[in-house]
Amino acid sequence: MKKTTLLLPIAALSATLFATLFAGVAQAQDEQVVLIGLAAPLTGGSARIGKDLENGAQLAIDDANAKHPVIAGKPVLYKLASADDQSDPRTAVTVAQQLVDRHVIGVVGHWNTGCSVPAARVYHDAGIAQIAPASTGHQYTLQGFDTSFRIMGHDDDGGAYTGAYAVKTLKAQRIVVIDDQTAFGAGLANQFIKGVQANGGTVIDHQYVTDKTIDFSGVLTEIKSKRPDLVFLGGIDVEAAPLVRRMRQLHIQAPLLGAGGFVSQTFLKLAGPAGESVTALEPGRPLQRMPGGPAFDAQYRARWHAPIELHAPFAYDAAATIIAATQQANSTDPKKIVATLHAIRRDGVTGTIAFDAQGNLKDPAYTIYQVRGGTWAVVDVLGGGAKAAAH
Template structure:
């Protein structure tokens, strides 16, 4: 056993460094500043709630009580910051990472975690590239863009009866990737024409030029690949231009904050979005209980990703308990074959690290409230 020695004026005493063995540090990486800070803080809050529960329950590893610790870092939704944060977490001694939020930060950070042998579970990133790089350390507990794009394209054509569709993306890995997949599936399904493809960026606030071009094409549906921070102002400018097209998007737009960002432009049943996750009826009571606990702990409702960050943290703990070790090299194999019942559903991974039997939830907004339409697990017919 390693000894730590403390010198005093009167003596030199050596004591066992036992506490160094009793701490398990898990990292959380997400934007805690910038336009997506509310979503990033949601991830941190969900992970922290799990850490609190693990400590309150006295969850042990190999029969030994441990102190669970969260190290939360701000990646600013920036790929460069993301890699710097990843290295900081590795250097800080984390044994697992919950994050990141954005696909653009998740992918470059995943290389650093893989090189260090540290497993990563993203509660939000949906780009298929993340889990198709060959890294054994990369996992996610939400559906990827292949399924999201397929569901949204099918819903736009078969349910909204769109004949003309315009597409905008924010040029991020997430936004462009989702828009590309949506485009691919619209073409595959047929029945609707893509009349315009436009681009912006994730920091933009003025969309009048591209919306004016789109308005001239009279689309039934506008698809947006991006986040709520830009979708809100975009909806306001659509309203100012008299545009009545339905607005369809992914989980970056499905948030409790969108009504504040869009104001009266949100309307009822105007926006349809999908969360890359969701619970069926048997799990709704558990999710409602989590929502109540979250609100009591933080004084507000969760945005989107807190339940998935919570489950990611708990899944790590379950893998460590199954392996009898918090050493990543030892619990990583247990994580790859885990079957954990979380509040968001059964968590089990395929060979790539993607969630098996992934669910999606379609939402709209009514009277300023996010309103569930349905949960799907394959495609909308």
């Protein structure tokens, strides 16, 4: 009797464990894997930005999977499919096609406008949504592709804000513009010039470099003779740092102004004390003033054991918005996802996510920063529904 009594619970327990295990295996077999693409520079000089974007998108994937999502009555598992575009337009087209061939249902990318513009046609031809987390060139969404979206403001607005700030707040009268002739840099420089002129200011010189320029001595020698009271750079942080250092070496005391690519820890490290004279406008609110910013910052640091580099919150919102579209459409059909994105409105980490007819973010915010005491300090927040006071 004792032997029989002991065996029955063991047999029952074994049956229960087997049933639970079988159910888990069956669920795993029924689980549909849904791929979301990410295209960014994961190698090369901008790899730190690409990794930051990848980390942000991965957090959105993790958060979605933690809720055990279901589409059309079946469990799904979201996964990130990353591709390295090397910040190169030709490579961007190649990796875009690779992501399409992998049957991703949407793409977070690309980082820079020069890559997003040519890649957009590939995604459009495949009917797949592309949400650019940081491409600010307006031309990206002026191609007429209904699959193209962006999660931050574009340079037409940013240039207008920056041009007005240069004239009205900085009171600059002799403005010199430098651009790196990339799609991003040239577009930003041209919009800045329009903003200056619209506010009654004058650009006395427009100089050109490339995104590979290391020695700025030539253009700066030319600029110095013009006696500028403000220099604007259409470029990114790794260009701005050596530029501002060389300006100080040549005793050009005019402040440096930039937009959409300066505000990073990398710039502070590279520029050193010379960076104290730099002002920049960056699309989006500062991290601590984003609706979900502080919580995201803590989550990011806990997961990746590093601070946010620059655009991770926007990559999170891009991925989360694609996921939200699948849930609202109750489908992984790319065409239904695209249609849903055009009507979507949701609260994101960075703010309210909704798109206009072109795919641009509605009512985007912009932040004016200055380097003070070796850190980026918030001077003002423009747009985004309300003007925030400076801290």
